[in-house]
Amino acid sequence: MPKIGMEPLRRRALIDATIAAIGERGSLDVTMSDIAGRAGVSSALAHHYFGGKGELLQATMRKLLADLGADAVKTLRKAPTSRARLAAVIAVNFSAGQFREEIVHAWLAFYVEAQKSQELRRLLRVYARRLHSNLMSGLLPLVPRAEAERMAEAIAAMIDGLYIRRALRDGLPNPASAAALVEDYVEAKLRKMRAAND
Amino acid sequence: MPKIGMEPLRRRALIDATIAAIGERGSLDVTMSDIAGRAGVSSALAHHYFGGKGELLQATMRKLLADLGADAVKTLRKAPTSRARLAAVIAVNFSAGQFREEIVHAWLAFYVEAQKSQELRRLLRVYARRLHSNLMSGLLPLVPRAEAERMAEAIAAMIDGLYIRRALRDGLPNPASAAALVEDYVEAKLRKMRAAND
Amino acid sequence: MPKIGMEPLRRRALIDATIAAIGERGSLDVTMSDIAGRAGVSSALAHHYFGGKGELLQATMRKLLADLGADAVKTLRKAPTSRARLAAVIAVNFSAGQFREEIVHAWLAFYVEAQKSQELRRLLRVYARRLHSNLMSGLLPLVPRAEAERMAEAIAAMIDGLYIRRALRDGLPNPASAAALVEDYVEAKLRKMRAAND
């Protein structure tokens, strides 16, 4: 009997396998066979569902983006104030679901691949813009626009930088201390603002 | 024309070609033939002088590291105070010689490759440690040790993050604004310290 | 035409092609492409099924060994006496199926390669031990153990030596005369034994 409705299951399995493979290998040069093997299917099926390696990688990147987005929405919903919203945006990036080895490796690998693939670059820009706007929504009520822009840029850079460092060291910066570092920056800046206003 | 003493010239040419190739491609998956071609020699010669692709990449990374180190030493020499030293360390990373597209791409690519290559990881650790100690030497006279550690980590993360962002966008953040962002963080932190001391 | 169950066919075809190629070339330095071409497939397929050149060569050697073993078993089954068994063991090595140019060349080539490859050396030892035990089973009822050991060694050496000579000359020693030579040695020794017993 022909199995029906397998497609979405297979797609998900393949994407998860892709993340796992990238996470383990530390880079994108994983083979379609490896990925398919992890998902328990033939590599031909991966092609059947995604068309090619490039598309599978894109789909994977989109999944990463979507998960991060979903996490963000969920966390932001519970944030009552601007300051809390800002904290939430930062926290999400270092949450247990995101700041994991395989995810971190995948992000880093995608950053590099984005140099070659226009589509991946586009996706990464979407993420960057969303992060920026999330940060701005938390910052604008607290500081002048110019300052907010600067801070958003700095926060984003710190997050990316901490991801790299997480990938490089074998385990270190733990999520909590990483987030604390960013928060420390925010606090320093806000305190300065308040001081200026006095 | 003398046909002797070519080795150092070829080595340099090949390493430069490697950086150029990586810079243009945006990642390490450049072929030996491409690199050799850019250097005006056969791929066999590249193997002859370096032994293999892995070693050539390592040599290239070492060159990057050495150049950055030399730049740092040169700049630090002119820094009279702790604060100036701190500024110098930051500035070097965004100097005209370092914060260039091909260099930035190469760094990023090496970060990823370091997941796979132990030797590259080792080299990257050397760089990280050196940056850390340079930052600490500027920070320790200004703030307590614990605070200095935190700031060094944050500054390093921001630098790495700004490199990533430089690689991703096509041109943006210019060196000056990137360095300013880090300096802004430093200022905010130092001011806070001073305030705490009053 | 069904496209399934090709594997065993391809494996056999590739191994046969390997023997043919070695036989024609006279040594193991045949290319995978040549072998694959003879088998009517791409060299990639050969890699797919065997993993690499080394493994294909091993599989080929194993095939040679297996064929010789099967021949031996078949012939030994019909041997009623010890003396007949002894004759059978010798005869098998010079039978039409074994003492052919390509087979002889392959054996010789493998002997040399065995210096480099541990696995091949292991396989060759298996063959040597089997030959020895087959010879001993025919000899022990006829002569004292020490003498049997000596004869087994001598017979084995003569067989190997005749293989070499077969490979070297272009056609000469025909199977019959080669076998006769070994038999002549056996007869001389046995007669001497009997004489000693009188």
Next chain:
Amino acid sequence: MPKIGMEPLRRRALIDATIAAIGERGSLDVTMSDIAGRAGVSSALAHHYFGGKGELLQATMRKLLADLGADAVKTLRKAPTSRARLAAVIAVNFSAGQFREEIVHAWLAFYVEAQKSQELRRLLRVYARRLHSNLMSGLLPLVPRAEAERMAEAIAAMIDGLYIRRALRDGLPNPASAAALVEDYVEAKLRKMRAAND
């Protein structure tokens, strides 16, 4: 000052290096660079003196042949009787100078290479013919011509076979026992002859 008369020294050194390399590697696939390195010269010089790898191998084979021939002549000179001459011919092949690992390996490797190289095959035939005639000169006074032919062939085969076995096992058979094995064959045959004559 230009060194004069280096040529014969270099040639000898290169040939010795070739034997050493083949002996160690166990086969002819040694590189010119390896050989030249062992001889303490550049690979270019090896080409200069020999023209190419093929010629160097041939020269090496010729050296092996010449040494064996010289050994034979020296030993034969001291042999007073036919029987002693026969024993001498056999003994030479298992003498300390010949039955050494590197020499044995070299012989074996050359046997295989002879399939491909006409010149090597020619050289090997020269050796075979010489061995045959040496054996015949010892045998003809003792046994009828037909029998002598048969014995010469058998002895030659045993010698070759023992060489192979020496190469394969790691050390065994020792020279003495190897020679004894051949002598044992000779004795058995001669005794039989004498018995027939009684």
Next chain:
DNA sequence: AATGAATGAGCCTTCATTCAT
């Protein structure tokens, strides 16, 4: 829905060989 079979293209690497000095 799924896969075994099969391949073309490409890359790294090795090595004998040449040549100018």
Next chain:
DNA sequence: AATGAATGAAGGCTCATTCAT
């Protein structure tokens, strides 16, 4: 007499991709 420099040619191997079933 000797070598460093340099390369062309070739081989093993990998991998994404296609196709028939």
